[in-house]
Structures are given as structure tokens and as C-alpha cells.
Amino acid sequence: MQDDKVIVCEKLTKRFGDFIATNEITFDVHKGEIFGFLGANGAGKTTAMRMLCGLSSPSSGKATIAGYDVYTQTEQIKKNIGYMSQKFSLYENLTVRENIEFFGGIYGLSDERIKSKTEELLQRLGLKTEANKLVASLPLGWKQKLSFSVAVLHEPKIVFLDEPTGGVDPVTRRQFWDMIYEAADSGITVFVTTHYMDEAEYCNRISIMVDGKMEVLDTPTNLKNSFHARSMDEVFYQLARGAKRGD
Amino acid sequence: MxxxxxxxxxxxxxxxxxxxxxxxxxxxxxxxxxxxxxxLTNEVKDSEILVVDYAKDNASQELLTKIGSSRYFNIRQAAFTHKEILGTFQKGKIKAVVVFPANFNGDLLHHNKAQIQIITDASDVNTANMITNYLSSIVMDYQNQINQNLEIPYRITPEVRMLYNPQLKGxxxxxxxxxxxxxxxxxxxxxxxxxxxxxxxxxxxxxxxxxxxxxxxxxxxxxxxxxxxxxxxxxxxxxxxxxxxxxxxxxxxxxxxxxxxxxxxxxxxxxxxxxxxxxxxxxxxxxxxxxxxxxxxxxxxxxxxxxxxxxxxxxxxxxxxxxxxxxxxxxxxxxxxxxxxxxxxxxxxxxxxxxxxxxxxxxxxxxx
Structure with missing residues (x-):
């Protein structure tokens, strides 16, 4: 439909009884874009993300993901997205190789494809020697990188990252963002939530949610200018200070 | 798939x-x-058996010796009568009582068949079963032994009573x-x-x-x-x-x-x-x-x-x-x-x- 828009949201809303978790959010995300999805805890980020992933059905509004409708085409959506959560999401008592094979398997990749992908991935991450070690024995930074690689293993159109760098040291975080750029360069759209404002600056565009509403949406530079702020930290603080909901 | x-x-x-x-x-x-x-198997070894022998004749003595020589049973002679058996079970040490009727040998010789009674405490079903099976096979063994050179075989039938739990539930x-x-x-x-x-x-x-x-x-x-x-x-x-x-x-x-x-x-x-x-x-x-x-x-x-x-x-x-x-x-x-x-x-x-x-x-x- 619309040339290169992979996520199109129009007044997307989710209500739980009286509580409006996500209130009429409207935005587009373009192909290959790194889209930062910010907000304080309880602002409605997770709910919005769950709707976009096809995990939860919206109460009203419209949204298409990679051209598929969030109400009726969740199966197709799931085939076209990758997901990495804030909790470490690989199996600790499986080896690196088994994890890759498992996720390749449930995404329905062919055996040959899984094989070549596995080798390529191990090569790229420099995990060749660790391939047959249990994931539990890897340092956290490696686990996160592996997690990300597994999330884009099936070459999705969009990858959703839910606070992917929580608890990771700055050097590894930097490396992690290199991987994100690489993915974006290859045409994968990255939809990322984070609490680190320095990371927010790495995004092409940022939205900030406050109390279920999407208050602003722009590039980091424009946001800083319009809020007369020196850093994203200040922008976020000015917006989030007005929030009524907390955790 | x-x-x-x-x-x-x-x-x-x-x-x-x-x-x-x-x-x-x-x-x-x-x-x-x-x-x-x-x-299950340990319990049956060295079980205490009480014998009430009304016959006190050759055959009953022979059979008793046979039972006593098995490693499964220790025999206690009882000095009292049939009716007091229940009381001994309640004390718990005795696992079974074997009763020989009066004229046991005589029945065997004249009618070619005799009976003994085996009474067990079937509140413990597995043990009771085990004991009656062992006792019965000892009796069978004895029967085969005395029948070796006979044309008309003797038969000894053990009559089994399971006290407390006659249907052997469980x-x-x-x-x-x-x-x-x-x-x-x-x-x-x-x-x-x-x-x-x-x-x-x-x-x-x-x-x-x-x-x-x-x-x-x-x-x-x-x-x-x-x-x-x-x-x-x-x-x-x-x-x-x-x-x-x-x-x-x-x-x-x-x-x-x-x-x-x-x-x-x-x-x-x-x-x-x-x-x-x-x-x-x-x-x-x-x-x-x-x-x-x-x-x-x-x-x-x-x-x-x-x-x-x-x-x-x-x-x-x-x-x-x-x-x-x-x-x-x-x-x-x-x-x-x-x-x-x-x-x-x-x-x-x-x-x-x-x-x-x-x-x-x-x-x-x-x-x-």
C-alpha cells in the first residue's frame, strides 16, 4: 500500500475496563528506520507493542504491520516480525547451536537454510568455539547479541526490541547498537523501546508516550530544539514530569 | 509438523x-x-506361627517338623484352644495359626483325606497371602512325599481363613x-x-x-x-x-x-x-x-x-x-x-x- 511504510497506526486504542492503556496513538514507521518508542514505566508502551505484534487485539483504531491487519491477519504478522524481550529469551540449558536450530525450526526455515544461517551467525558473532556450549555459560553481553541475532534469523521485515540492553555494560551496548544499524541497513525496520536516553539519540525518530498518549514524535535533533533542551534526558524529563500514572 | x-x-x-x-x-x-x-518379601521371613494341634499324632508331627524347618516360619505350640486365637492376633506378633483337627492321621488313613485350617491376619493382606501360599505349598510337598508309594493318594486340604479382611481388598x-x-x-x-x-x-x-x-x-x-x-x-x-x-x-x-x-x-x-x-x-x-x-x-x-x-x-x-x-x-x-x-x-x-x-x-x- 503506502510505498515504504511498514507500520501504519491510526488511533490505535486498548482499554481494560475503564482503564485506557493506550489512547488513540497514530504514527507511521518507514522501511529500514530505527524507531525509538520511549515512555516512563506504565505509560502504555508494552500494551502498544503487544498489539503491534499481534499478541493482543486492539479495542479500536486501525493498524497494519508489513501490510497485514492487526485484527485479522495476526498469523501473517507473526511470520514477518522478530521479537526480543527485556528478559533474556533464549534457553539456558540448550547450547548456542541448539538455540539457533530451535528458533529456525519454529519459524519453519528449511534444514539447509538453518544450517547455513547457523554457520554464518556463529562466524559473525565469533562464537564458533562456543557453539556447543550451553547458553547459560555465556556472559550477558554475548547472550543479548545472540538473542538479537536469533530474533532476526528468519529475516523479518520488522524487529521489535523491548528494552534490549537492560543490564548490559556500555561497551557491549555500543556493539549491540552496531548490530542494530547493520540490521537497519539491510532493510529491517527496528522498533525499539529503551530507558537509556543516550540510546534514544541513536534512533532515526523517537516517540514519547505519556499516560497512554503519544505526546511527541520527531527526530532527536528536532525534539531537542523544540524543547530547548541540550539532551534527550531533558526532553524526556520535561514530558514525563507531567505524567499522572506511575508504576 | x-x-x-x-x-x-x-x-x-x-x-x-x-x-x-x-x-x-x-x-x-x-x-x-x-x-x-x-x-513385602522381608516380612515373611521368620514369621511366628502358632500351632493348635488337637491330633498330636504321627502325621501332624511330621507336617509340623516340615513347616518348622522352613526358613520362613518359627513355630510356637499353643497350649490353649481355638477360641483364644483372636486374642493372640490382636497382640500382633503372631502372623498365622495352623489348626490340626483331632484324628488328623486317622482321617488320612481311613478316608484318604484330611483337613487343616490356616488362619491368617489379613489386615496386612500381602503378608497374609504370602504366608498362606507358603504354608499351602509345604502341605502339598508333604502330601506328595507320603503319596510316593501309594495307589490311592492321600489328600490334605488346607482350609484358609483370612481374618479381618476376607475379600482381601487391597x-x-x-x-x-x-x-x-x-x-x-x-x-x-x-x-x-x-x-x-x-x-x-x-x-x-x-x-x-x-x-x-x-x-x-x-x-x-x-x-x-x-x-x-x-x-x-x-x-x-x-x-x-x-x-x-x-x-x-x-x-x-x-x-x-x-x-x-x-x-x-x-x-x-x-x-x-x-x-x-x-x-x-x-x-x-x-x-x-x-x-x-x-x-x-x-x-x-x-x-x-x-x-x-x-x-x-x-x-x-x-x-x-x-x-x-x-x-x-x-x-x-x-x-x-x-x-x-x-x-x-x-x-x-x-x-x-x-x-x-x-x-x-x-x-x-x-x-x-
């Missing part, structure tokens, strides 16, 4: 790598069977009981824990975002436990046949079919628990308190249901293991076929379908 297989393979890795799980899976049934089994009940327990534990607890673990670690979310169907996630998780539980059934049956000498009288195929049905009932329960809980500890507690305890109490394995107050008897009907216990006991011990068990099977089947429907429904709700 390929996705399903990839998933099942992963589940097997999980199980086979976790030593504690493996220990519970295979150590427990073997330990239980062996503990019950050896408790006989060999522990093998079916252990089977119900083990399958329940493996299928309910392990499945519940393994699904909840995915929730706890956050991998469940990843699975739900994948194109792999949620219902298949649940089935793929349950499948390895079905396979492992069947392995357990084989292990328990092998142990009971070769170590405990308790053969399967009925159809083995039917036994497996019924076990599979019961395992599926348990898996459905496990799935239900896993959907309703969020932590492994709670899943385990509910499985243990909610499933294991009722099985011990209400299946009839440890306590006869007939002796319970009516409300408890009614409650026992909703415990799936009760029906499974009845089925296994009937097939293994009584050798009954499906013709006599269709009612119990149907009840179990009904429960399974109900539980599966309820868990699938609550699983869908949970997804919203």
Missing part, C-alpha cells in the same frame, strides 16, 4: 539435561516399587497405586512446571510472537511427558513382573491404552495448572497438594473408600486416579477386560475431554 518436531526435540533436551528432573522421572518409580517390593494394590502416583506426578507436575518455567524466563512470549501456533506450543510441551510416562509404565510393569512376581493377568495392550488415557488426563490437568499459575513454586505446590494428596487419600490405594464417611466417598468420585486405580487393579490382578471396565473408562475419558476443553479455553482467554 517440522516445527512441531523441532519443538519436541528441544523439550527432550530440557528433560534429559536436568538431572533433578531425570531423577524424579525414573528414580522415583523404581525406588517406590522396590521399597514396596522389599517391604491385595497387591500398591503396584496400581504406585502407577497412578507416578504417572500423576510426572504428567501433572512436570508438565505444569515446564510450561510455567517458560513463562518465568520470558521465553513463552517469544514463542507466542512466533508463527508457531499457541495450542501447538502446549501440545509440543506435553508430548515428551506422554512418551516418558509410557516408559515409566513399562518400567513399573517390568519391575512388578520380574522383581515382585506380580504378573499382568489381563491384556497388556488394554493396560497401555488405559494408561495412555490417564496420562492424557494428567497432562490436561498439568496444562490447566500451568495456565492458571505464574511461578514454578506455585505450580509445584498446587500439583502436590491438589493432585498428589487426593490421589493418596481418595484413590483407594492406601485407605479403603468403602470405610469413609459418605461425603468423602462422593468426593472420591471426582479424583481421576481413583478410576484409573480401579481399572489397573482389575486388569492386572483380576484379569478383567474392557467389557467390565467400560464404565470407569468412560468416566476417565469424560474427565479428560472436560479438562482439555477447559484448559484450551482458559489458554485462549489468557492470550487476550
Amino acid at each position: 517440522k516445527q512441531f518436531l523441532a519443538f519436541v526435540r528441544k523439550e527432550f533436551y530440557h528433560v534429559l539435561r536436568d538431572r533433578r528432573t531425570l531423577l524424579i522421572l525414573f528414580g522415583m518409580p523404581i525406588a517406590q516399587i522396590l521399597i514396596f517390593g522389599f517391604a 491385595a497387591h494394590g500398591f503396584v496400581p497405586g504406585v502407577m497412578a502416583l507416578v504417572l500423576l506426578l510426572v504428567s501433572v507436575m512436570m508438565t505444569a512446571i515446564s510450561i510455567v518455567r517458560e513463562k518465568e524466563t520470558g521465553t513463552m512470549e517469544i514463542l507466542l510472537v512466533s508463527p508457531f501456533k499457541p495450542v501447538l506450543v502446549i501440545f509440543a510441551k506435553a508430548f515428551p511427558y506422554l512418551a516418558l510416562s509410557l516408559v515409566n509404565v513399562v518400567a513399573i510393569l517390568l519391575l512388578s513382573v520380574f522383581v515382585l512376581d506380580l504378573p499382568v493377568k489381563g491384556s497388556v495392550a488394554l493396560l497401555f491404552a488405559e494408561s495412555t488415557l490417564f496420562i492424557i488426563t494428567c497432562l490436561a490437568l498439568g496444562i490447566f495448572i500451568s495456565i492458571k499459575t505464574d511461578t514454578q513454586q506455585i505450580a509445584m505446590l498446587i500439583s502436590l497438594m491438589g493432585m498428589l494428596l487426593p490421589t493418596m487419600m481418595f484413590s483407594g490405594f492406601l485407605f479403603p473408600i468403602e470405610n469413609m464417611p459418605v461425603p468423602l466417598q462422593i468426593i472420591s468420585n471426582i479424583v481421576p486416579s481413583k478410576w484409573f486405580y480401579i481399572i489397573v487393579k482389575s486388569i492386572m490382578i483380576k484379569g478383567l477386560g474392557i467389557a467390565s471396565l467400560w464404565k470407569e473408562t468412560l468416566i476417565l475419558l469424560g474427565m479428560t475431554v472436560f479438562l482439555l476443553l477447559v484448559s484450551l479455553k482458559s489458554f485462549k482467554i489468557r492470550l487476550q
Whole structure:
């Protein structure tokens, strides 16, 4: 439909009884874009993300993901997205190789494809020697990188990252963002939530949610200018200070 | 299908790598069977036997010597009469009483047949059975010995009385009981824990975002436990046949079919628990308190249901293991076929379908 828009949201809303978790959010995300999805805890980020992933059905509004409708085409959506959560999401008592094979398997990749992908991935991450070690024995930074690689293993159109760098040291975080750029360069759209404002600056565009509403949406530079702020930290603080909901 | 297989393979890795799980899976049934089994065989050695000998003739003395020389029995001569026997049982040390009627030898010589009476304390069914079997075979042995050079054989018939529990309820009940327990534990607890673990670690979310169907996630998780539980059934049956000498009288195929049905009932329960809980500890507690305890109490394995107050008897009907216990006991011990068990099977089947429907429904709700 619309040339290169992979996520199109129009007044997307989710209500739980009286509580409006996500209130009429409207935005587009373009192909290959790194889209930062910010907000304080309880602002409605997770709910919005769950709707976009096809995990939860919206109460009203419209949204298409990679051209598929969030109400009726969740199966197709799931085939076209990758997901990495804030909790470490690989199996600790499986080896690196088994994890890759498992996720390749449930995404329905062919055996040959899984094989070549596995080798390529191990090569790229420099995990060749660790391939047959249990994931539990890897340092956290490696686990996160592996997690990300597994999330884009099936070459999705969009990858959703839910606070992917929580608890990771700055050097590894930097490396992690290199991987994100690489993915974006290859045409994968990255939809990322984070609490680190320095990371927010790495995004092409940022939205900030406050109390279920999407208050602003722009590039980091424009946001800083319009809020007369020196850093994203200040922008976020000015917006989030007005929030009524907390955790 | 390929996705399903990839998933099942992963589940097997999980199980086979976790030593504690493996220990519970295979150590427990073997330990239980062996503990019950050896408790059984040890008890019969050196049992105290009381003899009331009204005959005091050659034949009775010979037979007594034979019994006394066996390593299973120690003989005590009783100085009192038949009527006082009950009292001696109540003291608990005496396991059986052998009564020779007056004129035992005379009956043998003149009528070619004589009787002895064996009275055992059948409140402990397994021991009572064992003792009467041993005593009877000693009597048979003696009979063959004196019959060697005779044209018209002598016959000695032991008349057996099982005190306290004439129908021998609960006989060999522990093998079916252990089977119900083990399958329940493996299928309910392990499945519940393994699904909840995915929730706890956050991998469940990843699975739900994948194109792999949620219902298949649940089935793929349950499948390895079905396979492992069947392995357990084989292990328990092998142990009971070769170590405990308790053969399967009925159809083995039917036994497996019924076990599979019961395992599926348990898996459905496990799935239900896993959907309703969020932590492994709670899943385990509910499985243990909610499933294991009722099985011990209400299946009839440890306590006869007939002796319970009516409300408890009614409650026992909703415990799936009760029906499974009845089925296994009937097939293994009584050798009954499906013709006599269709009612119990149907009840179990009904429960399974109900539980599966309820868990699938609550699983869908949970997804919203």
C-alpha cells in the first residue's frame, strides 16, 4: 500500500475496563528506520507493542504491520516480525547451536537454510568455539547479541526490541547498537523501546508516550530544539514530569 | 509438523539435561516399587506361627517338623484352644495359626483325606497371602512325599481363613497405586512446571510472537511427558513382573491404552495448572497438594473408600486416579477386560475431554 511504510497506526486504542492503556496513538514507521518508542514505566508502551505484534487485539483504531491487519491477519504478522524481550529469551540449558536450530525450526526455515544461517551467525558473532556450549555459560553481553541475532534469523521485515540492553555494560551496548544499524541497513525496520536516553539519540525518530498518549514524535535533533533542551534526558524529563500514572 | 518436531526435540533436551528432573522421572518409580517390593518379601521371613494341634499324632508331627524347618516360619505350640486365637492376633506378633483337627492321621488313613485350617491376619493382606501360599505349598510337598508309594493318594486340604479382611481388598494394590502416583506426578507436575518455567524466563512470549501456533506450543510441551510416562509404565510393569512376581493377568495392550488415557488426563490437568499459575513454586505446590494428596487419600490405594464417611466417598468420585486405580487393579490382578471396565473408562475419558476443553479455553482467554 503506502510505498515504504511498514507500520501504519491510526488511533490505535486498548482499554481494560475503564482503564485506557493506550489512547488513540497514530504514527507511521518507514522501511529500514530505527524507531525509538520511549515512555516512563506504565505509560502504555508494552500494551502498544503487544498489539503491534499481534499478541493482543486492539479495542479500536486501525493498524497494519508489513501490510497485514492487526485484527485479522495476526498469523501473517507473526511470520514477518522478530521479537526480543527485556528478559533474556533464549534457553539456558540448550547450547548456542541448539538455540539457533530451535528458533529456525519454529519459524519453519528449511534444514539447509538453518544450517547455513547457523554457520554464518556463529562466524559473525565469533562464537564458533562456543557453539556447543550451553547458553547459560555465556556472559550477558554475548547472550543479548545472540538473542538479537536469533530474533532476526528468519529475516523479518520488522524487529521489535523491548528494552534490549537492560543490564548490559556500555561497551557491549555500543556493539549491540552496531548490530542494530547493520540490521537497519539491510532493510529491517527496528522498533525499539529503551530507558537509556543516550540510546534514544541513536534512533532515526523517537516517540514519547505519556499516560497512554503519544505526546511527541520527531527526530532527536528536532525534539531537542523544540524543547530547548541540550539532551534527550531533558526532553524526556520535561514530558514525563507531567505524567499522572506511575508504576 | 517440522516445527512441531523441532519443538519436541528441544523439550527432550530440557528433560534429559536436568538431572533433578531425570531423577524424579525414573528414580522415583523404581525406588517406590522396590521399597514396596522389599517391604513385602522381608516380612515373611521368620514369621511366628502358632500351632493348635488337637491330633498330636504321627502325621501332624511330621507336617509340623516340615513347616518348622522352613526358613520362613518359627513355630510356637499353643497350649490353649481355638477360641483364644483372636486374642493372640490382636497382640500382633503372631502372623498365622495352623489348626490340626483331632484324628488328623486317622482321617488320612481311613478316608484318604484330611483337613487343616490356616488362619491368617489379613489386615496386612500381602503378608497374609504370602504366608498362606507358603504354608499351602509345604502341605502339598508333604502330601506328595507320603503319596510316593501309594495307589490311592492321600489328600490334605488346607482350609484358609483370612481374618479381618476376607475379600482381601487391597491385595497387591500398591503396584496400581504406585502407577497412578507416578504417572500423576510426572504428567501433572512436570508438565505444569515446564510450561510455567517458560513463562518465568520470558521465553513463552517469544514463542507466542512466533508463527508457531499457541495450542501447538502446549501440545509440543506435553508430548515428551506422554512418551516418558509410557516408559515409566513399562518400567513399573517390568519391575512388578520380574522383581515382585506380580504378573499382568489381563491384556497388556488394554493396560497401555488405559494408561495412555490417564496420562492424557494428567497432562490436561498439568496444562490447566500451568495456565492458571505464574511461578514454578506455585505450580509445584498446587500439583502436590491438589493432585498428589487426593490421589493418596481418595484413590483407594492406601485407605479403603468403602470405610469413609459418605461425603468423602462422593468426593472420591471426582479424583481421576481413583478410576484409573480401579481399572489397573482389575486388569492386572483380576484379569478383567474392557467389557467390565467400560464404565470407569468412560468416566476417565469424560474427565479428560472436560479438562482439555477447559484448559484450551482458559489458554485462549489468557492470550487476550
